[in-house]
Amino acid sequence: MTTTVFDTLIERRTSGCLKWNAYDEDVLPVWVADMDFHSPEPILKALHQRVDHGVFGYQFDDPPVRQVIAQRMNERYGWSVETRDIVFVPNLVSALNFVCTAYAEPGDEVLMSTPVYPPFIVAPGNSGRVATMVDMPIVRSGQQMRYEIDFDAFEAAITPRTKLFILCSPHNPVGRAWTRPELERLAEICLHHNLTIVSDEIHCDLLLDPLQHIPLASLSPEVAARTITLMSPSKTFNLPTLGFAFAIAQNETVRQQFEKATAWFLPHPGALGYTAALAAYRDCQPWLDELLVYLRGNRDFMADFLQSHLPQIPYTHPEATYLAWLDFRALNLPASPYQVMLEKARVAFNDGAAFGKAGEGFVRLNLGTSRERLREVLERVRAVVEDL
Numbered sequence: 001m002t003t004t005v006f007d008t009l010i011e012r013r014t015s016g017c018l019k020w021n022a023y024d025e026d027v028l029p030v031w032v033a034d035m036d037f038h039s040p041e042p043i044l045k046a047l048h049q050r051v052d053h054g055v056f057g058y059q060f061d062d063p064p065v066r067q068v069i070a071q072r073m074n075e076r077y078g079w080s081v082e083t084r085d086i087v088f089v090p091n092l093v094s095a096l097n098f099v100c101t102a103y104a105e106p107g108d109e110v111l112m113s114t115p116v117y118p119p120f121i122v123a124p125g126n127s128g129r130v131a132t133m134v135d136m137p138i139v140r141s142g143q144q145m146r147y148e149i150d151f152d153a154f155e156a157a158i159t160p161r162t163k164l165f166i167l168c169s170p171h172n173p174v175g176r177a178w179t180r181p182e183l184e185r186l187a188e189i190c191l192h193h194n195l196t197i198v199s200d201e202i203h204c205d206l207l208l209d210p211l212q213h214i215p216l217a218s219l220s221p222e223v224a225a226r227t228i229t230l231m232s233p234s235k236t237f238n239l240p241t242l243g244f245a246f247a248i249a250q251n252e253t254v255r256q257q258f259e260k261a262t263a264w265f266l267p268h269p270g271a272l273g274y275t276a277a278l279a280a281y282r283d284c285q286p287w288l289d290e291l292l293v294y295l296r297g298n299r300d301f302m303a304d305f306l307q308s309h310l311p312q313i314p315y316t317h318p319e320a321t322y323l324a325w326l327d328f329r330a331l332n333l334p335a336s337p338y339q340v341m342l343e344k345a346r347v348a349f350n351d352g353a354a355f356g357k358a359g360e361g362f363v364r365l366n367l368g369t370s371r372e373r374l375r376e377v378l379e380r381v382r383a384v385v386e387d388l
């Protein structure tokens with residue numbers, strides 16, 4: 001096999017990195033969603049130039065970044081976004097919290113499909129709103145799992161207090177890139193019940209199968225009028241610590257409600273965040289194309305390994321994201337698979353239980369690492385399971 005830039009093993013502990021410093025040195029971390037890869041060269045070059053400029057005074061806006069985002073939405077999705085529709089934020093977890101205060105009152109309910117990225121579940125409660133979780137059914141095909149949406153259960157969970165639906169598209173952790181009919185059905189239900197929709201599309205560039213990402217708000221002007229979309233270059237280009245993300249709200253009232261909720265609470269992105277975002281969206285498509293080939297290879301390597309050596313562990317086939325989701329329930333472990341694997345395999349996954357009750361007995365595996373490390377992780381799990 002030819003090696004690529006993504007095969008380079010980079011020592012990350014020296015950079016204050018969360019993923020590699022949270023556990024003992026002998027633990028292989030495949031948890032928090034960042035990648036063990038360098039960011040693309042054009043971003044590094046742009047950051048060097050910005051640092052060399054040497055002045056870091058206030059910066060509340062960046063018209064070229066607005067322009068490049070609007071253009072990207074138009075070109076990639078045929079979604080006509082105006083530069084004024086964009087609101088810059090430093091990260092999306094904060095935005096997930098502020099949408100709850102912007103579009104719901106204390107005691108109101110916020111709907112979501114579970115298992116889901118833990119901050120979705122926690123955010124409503126942080127401001128006295130209530131998370132309503134609707135579990136997605138699993139469709140099995142051999143060892144492979146595919147999550148779907150039970151639209152009847154979804155609609156049945158809506159009450160007069162439900163004000164907001166937070167969609168994860170593509171979905172973390174189950175790796176689905178929702179189809180147009182699925183999105184249309186969800187939007188139809190939300191419109192029917194007058195819900196505001198927050199569509200977290202942070203994983204939109206990371207499609208591993210030959211599918212097209214469809215921004216929910218691009219479905220129709222009616223859907224756009226009720227939707228605020230959250231995006232960021234941070235997952236795609238591995239930049240979360242640079243503090244740049246954005247929201248798109250085409251309806252002025254929806255946008256103003258968000259701006260009002262965040263003003264003076266949420267800082268603007270930092271200068272290096274704007275710089276990296278511009279370079280990412282303008283100059284890094286060739287790198288992204290190579291990344292997707294590598295991630296697809298990791299996903300398929302994992303599937304082959306599990307099929308060959310760990311047939312007791314069903315797994316998702318991530319259509320998008322670099323996150324896989326493994327079901328350890330058939331092993332009847334004495335504790336959560338997260339704990340058992342941490343203690344015995346010295347591998348740190350994400351504990352599935354944090355993704356909602358539907359995640360108990362599961363772990364999330366981050367495939368954004370070198371093939372060699374991924375092999376080591378899977379070999380360690382295999383050794384423990386064979387020893388049970």
Ligand SMILES: Cc1ncc(COP(=O)(O)O)c(C=O)c1O
Binds near residue numbers: 090091093117200232
């Ligand atoms: C769906 C989703 N939203 C938001 C985030 C985090 O975004 P940020 O780092 O901008 O807070 C993640 C990170 O994994 C994610 O998967």
